[in-house]
Amino acid sequence: MLQPHLEALDACLEQQVEKFEPEIREHVSYSIDTGGKRIRPSLIFFSGWNSEGSVDKNLVQLAAVVETVHLATLVHDDIMDEADIRRNRATVAKKYNNATAVLLGDALFSHAVYLATQFPTNEVCREIAVSMRQVCTGEILQTMQRGDPDLDMETYFRVIDLKTAELFRVSCHLGAMLAGFDRSYIEAAAAFGRHLGIAYQIYDDMTDLFGSQEKIGKTLGTDIATGKPTMPIILMRDRLPESEAQELRETLAGKIEADVPRWLEKLKEMGIFEEVRQAIFEEIRKGREAIEHFEDNPSSLHLRTISQLLWNQVAAL
Amino acid sequence: MLQPHLEALDACLEQQVEKFEPEIREHVSYSIDTGGKRIRPSLIFFSGWNSEGSVDKNLVQLAAVVETVHLATLVHDDIMDEADIRRNRATVAKKYNNATAVLLGDALFSHAVYLATQFPTNEVCREIAVSMRQVCTGEILQTMQRGDPDLDMETYFRVIDLKTAELFRVSCHLGAMLAGFDRSYIEAAAAFGRHLGIAYQIYDDMTDLFGSQEKIGKTLGTDIATGKPTMPIILMRDRLPESEAQELRETLAGKIEADVPRWLEKLKEMGIFEEVRQAIFEEIRKGREAIEHFEDNPSSLHLRTISQLLWNQVAAL
Known part of the structure; x- marks a missing residue:
């Protein structure tokens, strides 16, 4: 279908x-x-x-x-x-x-x-307008934060919530609403969409640092080179010994040239990828929890399936 | 009020x-x-x-x-x-x-x-969305036409209709609609707005070529220098002897450096400004004609007044 x-x-x-x-x-x-x-x-x-x-x-x-x-x-x-x-x-x-x-x-x-x-009704248009504004706001924040060596995890989550999760959320919210499902399922679907969006963006950011360059079809490590701190980079920075952390900060701030292969190696050594993978699984789990009491609604089973597709992609990385 | x-x-x-x-x-x-x-x-x-x-x-x-x-x-x-x-x-x-x-x-x-x-109702939102798209389309066309030495008057009117007159039109249309006036007045007000918008944009373009540099607060002739053919420039180009017209074309296309003072002088000599002024008055007249049978509606008198303000500004140039 x-x-x-x-x-x-x-x-x-x-x-x-x-x-x-x-x-x-x-x-x-x-x-x-x-x-x-x-x-x-x-x-x-x-x-x-x-x-x-x-x-x-x-x-x-x-x-x-x-x-x-x-x-x-x-x-x-x-x-x-x-x-x-x-x-x-x-x-x-x-x-x-x-x-x-x-x-x-x-x-x-x-x-x-x-x-x-x-x-x-006006509701679709109103929800879309608010989502559009949030997406743009997330993008503005990301633009402003480029090259900020001290970006923290909370701010990282705030930005992906706005720039990616919001449109996933509103898709599920309005889809369930137009189908005429009741308020409790609409809210559950919206919560599912939001968590899936967060998971998806963390995954998308992760593929910049990990994966087969040929398969993904893009150059690895551009986020390090262009000073965009994503989850793996933030985790690494906060755990490195001070002198190395300082070097990474200066790399992100564009003060020294990025030694991408070295940082990619470091991420592997430190086991950061496994941790990021678990963070993605955790978001997917939260999304599934939101819809778990709605198994009599076939829609919830399909949403679960779509979350499994992302889970599998992440597991295969 | x-x-x-x-x-x-x-x-x-x-x-x-x-x-x-x-x-x-x-x-x-x-x-x-x-x-x-x-x-x-x-x-x-x-x-x-x-x-x-x-x-x-x-x-x-x-x-x-x-x-x-x-x-x-x-x-x-x-x-x-x-x-x-x-x-x-x-x-x-x-x-x-x-x-x-x-x-x-x-x-x-x-x-x-x-x-x-x-x-x-959805109507306000729908009208605004269509107007927004038209404004952007007008701007895209203007961007594409920059440096086009052969732009004709019809295309010039098309662009100002989209990029300026449309938002004037929708302002009058929706203002009259929200006030609860009947359909015939709403349409008349919309037509007035459109003509006033066209008149306003021709006036705005004219101030780039004519007027006191100090009073307007901008450098004269930037449209010639940056290859944006406006009404006075199109009229001049189409009436100059071929060799001079060709020079103007090459100026607009950015092939030769713009001798702005010379073209400003030429515009005056050829009486182009008076002609443009008359074109503006003609649009204002058309706008007034649209609302002339609604004198029992005080709104129409106020619209007439606003058109008089533009008329006076143009007359004083």
Whole structure:
């Protein structure tokens, strides 16, 4: 049942292109056609799962809203990160220019809101607006913190909660709401989404430091080199002897050149990866706990399954 | 009656700051505190004018939405234009950095949408979303057209319709709607707003080429130097003898250095300014025609007055 929903979503997103002004359709089409993982839409479809076997148009519409918001943030993110490539294609900022990327992201945001206003009540639109603001705030904080050698774990969690977990949370919240489930399940699904989002971001950050460079398809250790303290880096810094910790701080602050292979080796030696893995499992567990008393709702079983997929990926790292 | 509404708007905008996450309130406060002209809010208050003498909270809320959208576009515009100063203060992009400016603009957009969802119906939010998309599209087109020596008048009008007139139009449309006026007046007010927006943008473009450098507080001729063809430049180009027209084209395309004083002199010699002035008056006239049969509605008289203010400014140039 997931596949027909994802296909309906793809069709819906393609149809959106012609709703933009003719002069920018080419740009919109380029930014939508990303072949992404569609995690947030999957959360929506699972949270609002019914057993009738038909494609739920409301869920597809909601998935189009959330995915469009997500695509807009990617377009803007790639400007911040000065990224040239995303999923084997030139980023919008690279293909056109930064100015176009800023404005195209804005146009995508606006269109997502427009799609959200197609629901009979204001609630979808209001929740999406608040989530959008939180995602942007998380990104601003991350930008401000780049190169901060003393970033603590609490602040790290605060940022990933805003920039990633919020959109996972709202996907589950609104998916369950549109399916007409009762308040207690809506809140449980939302809590599940939030913990899964935190787990996912820790995992995503972890793949920058650990894993096969060829398999992941990106250079390892860029977060160390660009001064972005993630969970493994914070844990390592706080346990190293003072002189080495100081060197890591200066690396993060950009005062000395990053010796990436050395720090990657150090992370392994210190057993940091196992600890991060356990932190991810802990978030997944918390998410599952939130929905564990709803086993009579098939939606909860599907959410559990999606959490297992992440668990397996992390275990295989 | 305008003043109490504008004061209520200022108070409302100030109150928004604390609705953002604590970490970015300083940034939000900086971007809101612009001392702008509040043209769009004034259009809202005049379009929804009632004779009861009390401050209309719905109109103030709507004005906060539209002004926040406008402020967000300014934050993003200043990135495009690489502007350091706006209204005698450092732009957000300059004071912080481009990344923060992109994201802060996004957060402001999101919050504007949130404020729009506070109305009982979806209509305000939907109209605002469509307007936001059109404004961004207009800005994208303008960015793409920079340095195009052959831009024609039709395209120039298309861009100002999207990037400026649309927000003027929606201000009048929704102001009249929230006041409960009937459909025919709502449409008339919207048409007035659109024509006033076109007139305003032509005027704004004109002040780049004509006027006292000291009084306007900006360097004259930057649009020629940076290859942005506006109405006076297009008119001049299409009437110059071919060899001179070709020189102007190459100037706009950035192939030869701009001899700004020469082109300013040429514009005067050719009587272009008078022609542009007449084009502005013509748009103002069209706007007035749209509302001329609604003289029993005091709102229409106030809209007429606001159009007179622009007329006077243009006449005094």
